[in-house]
Amino acid sequence: MKELTRAEDQIIQILWKLEKAFVKDIVDQFPNPKPAYNTVSTIVRILEKKGFIGYKAYGKTHEYYPLVPKEK
Numbered sequence: 001m002k003e004l005t006r007a008e009d010q011i012i013q014i015l016w017k018l019e020k021a022f023v024k025d026i027v028d029q030f031p032n033p034k035p036a037y038n039t040v041s042t043i044v045r046i047l048e049k050k051g052f053i054g055y056k057a058y059g060k061t062h063e064y065y066p067l068v069p070k071e072k
Contacts (some may be wrong), residue, residue, distance in 0.1 A: 005051070007035075007043050012052055020056075020065040048053060 004012065014029045015021060023041045027034055044064055047053045055062040 007050075008047055008050075011040065011043050012047060012068075015053060015064060016070045020063055022061060023061055023065045026064075038062075 002024050010030075011026060011050075014026050018025060018029070021029075023037060023044060026044065027037055038065060044053065048064070050067055052066065053064050054067045055064045
């Protein structure tokens with residue numbers, strides 16, 4: 001299995017906790033100072049390319065969810 005960066009790991013941990021979320025919801029889970037929306041969005045897309053998360057499209061918005069169980 002591919003290794004995750006610290007930022008990727010933080011985001012997948014949040015997604016496991018929330019089960020599904022929009023990028024805005026993920027940003028809201030970070031403590032202050034919160035990372036930029038675009039930064040989180042980029043990391044989420046990287047995780048999606050790596051096969052760790054999937055998404056459901058609602059027009060231009062995407063709701064993300066983990067594809068791998070937390071145990072892995």
